[in-house]
Amino acid sequence: MSHSPDYTALFSTVDGFIALNGAVKLQILEFLKDGPKTFEELVKYTGKAKSTVSVHLKDLNSCNLVEEKPDSNDRRKKIYVLKSHCMAHSQEPMIKHYQCVLHNFSKDLICENDFFISIFHALRFGFEAYGINHRPISRKIGSDIGRHIALNFKSSNFYDLLEEIALFWKENGLGNLSMVDGDPVQLIISDCFGCRTMPRVNRKLCFFEEGIFEGIFFESLNKKLKVREIECCGTGHDHCLFLVCPDFTL
Incomplete structure (x- = not known):
């Protein structure tokens, strides 16, 4: 993913926030979001010289943005793991x-x-x-909230859990939630609290709600599911439509 030269991202680490705007470093961190990578994979992905990638990895490691670990398949090699979260970026x-x-x-x-x-x-x-x-941090905070909301629910079955969530949504004035079974499962919210009175902005708005759903599913089902909105009041629809998929499919 390429960014403009003045693009800056804000990352949360164990030491606090770090602002980063180096193109190669941001490339590496973006790639590591998919999971641990070897040095060779990072070199291939960035298209940079080994010496260049090595310098950037050393910098990222020193800032606690990534962690270097021995490769379990070959102890002579290293793998690199993301140790930080992107919280926001410039626009x-x-x-x-x-x-x-x-x-x-x-x-x-x-x-x-x-x-x-x-x-x-x-x-x-x-x-x-x-x-x-602020979409990344809003989704993360939503996930944190969702994991605590999940403590109100008893179901460990996906479909039973959705019934509990729908009742919770209605009782708390968050909207009317319905489900369309399929692959992927669709969640439809009418009268969505997050955007029902928002102006039409021609883009999706409910990244906070995406995080809430992901947090509930993770805490209740011990399963990492991705929830992504594809239709929204912000795009001119009269509802918000979310897809629920296994983590690796979105």
């Missing part, structure tokens, strides 16, 4: 939608719930208005 500031959301605070809000939803929307667009794409 072109998007002011228009933020200003639309701010107008909600200058008119009468119907109830307390509307007020808190408007705050949620303002935070979502506020970061982007100042050039910060």
Whole structure:
């Protein structure tokens, strides 16, 4: 994946946040998201000289962004593992939608719930208005929340769990959740709390909700599933549609 020269990503490590904008280093970290890689695989992926990749790996290792481990298949070789999380990255500031959301605070809000939803929307667009794409950290926080929400559920069967989630969603005013069985399974939310009053922005918005679902599934089923939104109120639909797939398929 190529980025503009001024692209900067913010990573969370055991030592705190690190801002990174080196193209090769970002390439390496992006590749390691798929799992551990050998030195040879990293050289091939980046297309850089071995000496160049070696220098970058040394820097990443010293910053606790990656970890070097012995290869279990050949102890003479090393493998490299991602030791950090991308939390946010830079983007072109998007002011228009933020200003639309701010107008909600200058008119009468119907109830307390509307007020808190408007705050949620303002935070979502506020970061982007100042050039910060917060999707990674929003998905991660959503996952953390989802793992705790899962403690409310008893089911260890996927379909029974979806029934519990649907009831939880409805009782807490999060929307109406339904499921379409298939490969992949589809989750459909109408009246979605995260974007039901959002302006049409021609892109998907519910990365926070993606994280919540992933956290619930991991905690309840001990299974890593990927949840990705393909239709959203933000893209002009009257619902939000998510696909649920094994981790390696998305």
